Amino acid sequence: MNLIDRTASSNLPAIITGETGTGKEVTAREIHNRSARKGPFVPVNCAAIAESLFESELFGHEKGSFTGADRRRLGHIERANCGTLFLDEITEMRSDAQAKLQRVIE
Numbered sequence: 001m002n003l004i005d006r007t008a009s010s011n012l013p014a015i016i017t018g019e020t021g022t023g024k025e026v027t028a029r030e031i032h033n034r035s036a037r038k039g040p041f042v043p044v045n046c047a048a049i050a051e052s053l054f055e056s057e058l059f060g061h062e063k064g065s066f067t068g069a070d071r072r073r074l075g076h077i078e079r080a081n082c083g084t085l086f087l088d089e090i091t092e093m094r095s096d097a098q099a100k101l102q103r104v105i106e
Helices: 002-008 024-034 051-059 095-105
Strands: 041-045 084-088
Touching: 002 024, 024 041, 024 084, 051 095
Parallel strands: 041 084
Antiparallel strands: none
């Protein structure tokens, strides 16, 4: 709990590691709840995002940007503004998608 408190008081990105079922999302949510962040907690299961929808899901899209885009849609990253974006199962994503996420985090 001390580590959670120390992490919650920081504005730096945090990496939470562990096997499936060890409570990574619970830990991330607790860090968010103990922090001064005013925005929402947005959990994203990266393994559940289809490759063809990756950019649209995470970064959003504007109306007319592709066939069927009939309105502006916020991506998970923008929805988490001033809050916490919890990215679960990043290792299940393609390496080029991971590289794009790394650029955003940097």
